[in-house]
Amino acid sequence: MPEQLFEYAPLPADRDDPLAGELMDMNMGPSHPATHGVLRLKVKVDGELAREIDPVIGYLHRGKEKSCESLGWRKFFVHTDRLDYLQPYLNNVGYALALEKLAGLAVPERAQVIRVLLMEVSRIMSHLIAVGVSAIDLGAVSIFFFTFQERERLYDVLDAYTGHRMNNTYVRMGGVYADLDDRVLASLREFFAEFGDKVDEWESLLTGNAIWHGRNRGVGKISREDALAFNLTGPNLRGSGVEFDLRKAEPYSGYETYDFDVPVGTVGDAFDRYLVRVEEMRQSARICKQAIERLDASRGAEFLTRDRRYVLPPKEAVHTSMEELIHQFKIVTDLALPEGEAYVGVESSKGELGFYLASDGTSEPLRCHVRAPSLMNVQAIPKLAEGGLLSDLVTVIGSLDFVMGEVDR
Amino acid sequence: MSLFLAQVLKVVVIFAGLVSAAGVSTLAERKVSAWIQLRLGPNRVGPFGVLQPLADGIKFFFKEEFIPQGATRWLFLLAPMLAAIPAMMTVAVIPFTGVIATVDGTPIYGSIADIDIGAIYVMAISGLGVYGIILGGWASNSKYSLLGGLRASAQMISYELSMILVILSIVAMSGTMNLREITDQQNANSLLGFLPAWNVFYQPLGFVLFVICTFAETNRHPFDFAECESELVGGFHTEYSSMKFALFFIGEYCAMIVMSCLTTTLFLGGAAVPFWAEAPWFVGLAAFVVKAAFFMFLFIWVRWSLPRFRYDQLMALGWKVFLPLALANVFVTGLVLSL
Numbered sequence: 078m079p080e081q082l083f084e085y086a087p088l089p090a091d092r093d094d095p096l097a098g099e100l101m102d103m104n105m106g107p108s109h110p111a112t113h114g115v116l117r118l119k120v121k122v123d124g125e126l127a128r129e130i131d132p133v134i135g136y137l138h139r140g141k142e143k144s145c146e147s148l149g150w151r152k153f154f155v156h157t158d159r160l161d162y163l164q165p166y167l168n169n170v171g172y173a174l175a176l177e178k179l180a181g182l183a184v185p186e187r188a189q190v191i192r193v194l195l196m197e198v199s200r201i202m203s204h205l206i207a208v209g210v211s212a213i214d215l216g217a218v219s220i221f222f223f224t225f226q227e228r229e230r231l232y233d234v235l236d237a238y239t240g241h242r243m244n245n246t247y248v249r250m251g252g253v254y255a256d257l258d259d260r261v262l263a264s265l266r267e268f269f270a271e272f273g274d275k276v277d278e279w280e281s282l283l284t285g286n287a288i289w290h291g292r293n294r295g296v297g298k299i300s301r302e303d304a305l306a307f308n309l310t311g312p313n314l315r316g317s318g319v320e321f322d323l324r325k326a327e328p329y330s331g332y333e334t335y336d337f338d339v340p341v342g343t344v345g346d347a348f349d350r351y352l353v354r355v356e357e358m359r360q361s362a363r364i365c366k367q368a369i370e371r372l373d374a375s376r377g378a379e380f381l382t383r384d385r386r387y388v389l390p391p392k393e394a395v396h397t398s399m400e401e402l403i404h405q406f407k408i409v410t411d412l413a414l415p416e417g418e419a420y421v422g423v424e425s426s427k428g429e430l431g432f433y434l435a436s437d438g439t440s441e442p443l444r445c446h447v448r449a450p451s452l453m454n455v456q457a458i459p460k461l462a463e464g465g466l467l468s469d470l471v472t473v474i475g476s477l478d479f480v481m482g483e484v485d486r
Numbered sequence: 487m488s489l490f491l492a493q494v495l496k497v498v499v500i501f502a503g504l505v506s507a508a509g510v511s512t513l514a515e516r517k518v519s520a521w522i523q524l525r526l527g528p529n530r531v532g533p534f535g536v537l538q539p540l541a542d543g544i545k546f547f548f549k550e551e552f553i554p555q556g557a558t559r560w561l562f563l564l565a566p567m568l569a570a571i572p573a574m575m576t577v578a579v580i581p582f583t584g585v586i587a588t589v590d591g592t593p594i595y596g597s598i599a600d601i602d603i604g605a606i607y608v609m610a611i612s613g614l615g616v617y618g619i620i621l622g623g624w625a626s627n628s629k630y631s632l633l634g635g636l637r638a639s640a641q642m643i644s645y646e647l648s649m650i651l652v653i654l655s656i657v658a659m660s661g662t663m664n665l666r667e668i669t670d671q672q673n674a675n676s677l678l679g680f681l682p683a684w685n686v687f688y689q690p691l692g693f694v695l696f697v698i699c700t701f702a703e704t705n706r707h708p709f710d711f712a713e714c715e716s717e718l719v720g721g722f723h724t725e726y727s728s729m730k731f732a733l734f735f736i737g738e739y740c741a742m743i744v745m746s747c748l749t750t751t752l753f754l755g756g757a758a759v760p761f762w763a764e765a766p767w768f769v770g771l772a773a774f775v776v777k778a779a780f781f782m783f784l785f786i787w788v789r790w791s792l793p794r795f796r797y798d799q800l801m802a803l804g805w806k807v808f809l810p811l812a813l814a815n816v817f818v819t820g821l822v823l824s825l
Contacts, residue, residue, distance in 0.1 A: 103630075215794055217794075219519075286793065288793045288795055291795065291799050292793060292794075292795075467633070
């Protein structure tokens with residue numbers, strides 16, 4: 078099928094049509110099936126063409142950044158889960174890395190491996206949603222169920238580990254809350270043994286499908302330069318052919334020691350972004366398999382640093398020693414970080430997720446800022462979809478992959 | 487008198503059969519989609535959920551009747567009827583089986599009305615169904631509905647044309663517009679001695695075009711732009727609730743059933759049983775139901791497997807691919823027939 082089927086020209090003004098050139102206001106959202114959350118789009122349509130698009134955000138604003146200032150360093154962990162709720166571990170780790178940078182805290186080897194495993198599992202869970210939901214937007218409803226089936230299995234595994242399905246808050250300053258046991262590792266290994274075949278199966282339904290091609294090829298195209306100018310990161314930037322991945326560019330948590338590839342697109346259209354996400358799932362599975370092997374090898378090692386300045390003493394000690402009890406109380410109520418500021422960016426499934434923290438040396442944070450990649454992605458909607466068909470707007474929204482919890486914070 | 491009674495009986499049985507088949511199709515749709523999507527589907531009402539359509543019907547009756555502010559009231563009420571009634575009317579000329587009995591020397595056929603212009607009747611009446619969608623979209627006073635209605639009208643024009651051209655080739659081949667006679671011809675002889683003489687073997691291209699066009703004709707996925715739940719939030723039926731919504735639904739399923747029956751009649755020999763030309767009428771009926779059920783399954787299968795086309799792609803497909811192919815089909819058919 079040819080890429081451009083029709084040339085859409087504005088109607089000539091002198092035509093015998095009293096409504097020529099007049100645009101119709103259409104309101105998509107904040108409760109619309111295709112806007113992925115509470116995004117509102119003010120669209121001016123000319124028949125089927127979306128001439129002007131104006132995204133309105135803020136319907137999910139909960140004051141997360143401000144909450145950090147009043148809650149203190151430790152308690153904000155819980156809130157990071159709720160930023161991009163599809164990938165709680167990634168947010169946790171991003172915040173923990175920023176705290177550790179500020180405090181100059183070292184993280185034990187095993188904790189880093191557990192974190193990498195959790196982050197990659199998060200990425201897979203988030204990409205499963207991205208692929209499934211963009212498919213359902215284009216009418217391929219069954220793909221959504223197939224990807225959700227796998228996501229559900231991952232949730233079950235992590236439920237066994239953390240006791241929660243979402244919003245786990247399992248990462249702590251200096252490590253993770255609890256060790257991964259063999260049972261969880263075994264079920265993860267089982268999952269990843271089959272995962273590659275599942276991805277192939279979805280691809281056989283979508284990647285070679287003529288209708289899927291027709292809907293995605295050439296839609297929402299953004300050039301390399303524009304993608305950089307719009308501050309896009311992650312799969313959206315890589316879809317446009319820029320090989321930038323924080324896991325390679327500025328490795329953290331020992332990513333430099335893992336063997337994985339960074340897929341990039343060529344054209345920068347919705348189809349490229351879809352392909353990048355599918356390939357990233359495979360690469361994440363690759364990293365996970367390596368991490369599982371390392372965890373097998375380092376069984377019994379420390380998963381939380383023993384630096385008692387920032388880490389709670391063991392419960393047993395708290396119950397038996399007055400000093401430890403006081404120490405625990407001090408950490409819980411008023412944990413102070415050294416004066417200074419720190420920024421850490423991690424490669425989340427949506428792009429660069431950054432945490433900027435400023436401390437004046439007291440237990441009250443001076444400033445906490447989240448660089449949310451979803452916000453940049455929402456920003457690019459008008460650029461990508463204006464002048465296209467209304468149906469393409471849905472494709473663009475699906476292919477940009479954002480979560481409103483992170484946009485509004 | 488008994489002729490009249492037989493006629494009334496046929497009307498009642500076929501109409502009731504159609505409406506209950508629509509109910510069964512909704513259940514089949516949910517069960518098959520569940521099967522495709524690794525789910526269970528409805529299984530609470532009755533054994534294996536077989537009474538689910540009844541429960542749905544009762545639910546629809548008790549839902550709130552809602553007419554949006556600014557809607558054109560009588561058109562808004564008329565639209566669901568316009569969507570459902572033509573679909574139910576079309577079934578009148580479908581020959582479900584051969585001669586059932588002979589009363590006073592007059593054969594009683596397996597269709598309600600055995601008319602000589604059956605093929606034209608089907609196209610004329612089923613084409614009316616789209617008015618319900620257009621009016622529903624326009625009268626709702628909603629922009630989503632309006633766009634859905636507009637899409638439906640454009641889609642209807644571009645697909646009905648190819649469809650009629652395909653039927654034209656069949657009519658040219660058979661030399662009759664009477665659907666019963668078209669069926670009888672497919673039953674009478676065999677092709678090359680081992681294939682049943684069904685039109686699908688004479689008109690393979692026409693068959694493929696016709697089946698695809700029935701999807702567009704019934705506003706069915708992957709051509710369901712009129713509703714398009716992702717961008718138009720349901721399109722023409724966004725503002726409809728309770729029984730009015732159910733009527734749109736019944737209309738859609740009836741249209742699908744009628745189109746399946748029509749495809750069976752035109753291409754798969756209707757009630758013809760392969761290599762058993764003298765099959766009794768109830769065997770023929772069973773054969774017809776099996777063939778039509780296959781197309782119903784196809785409707786469901788495709789819906790839950792494929793992504794949706796884009797509106798302009800559908801138009802391009804209709805005008806730039808299907809129409810030339812259908813015209814070529816008519817041309818080749820005419821050429822072969824004249825030789």
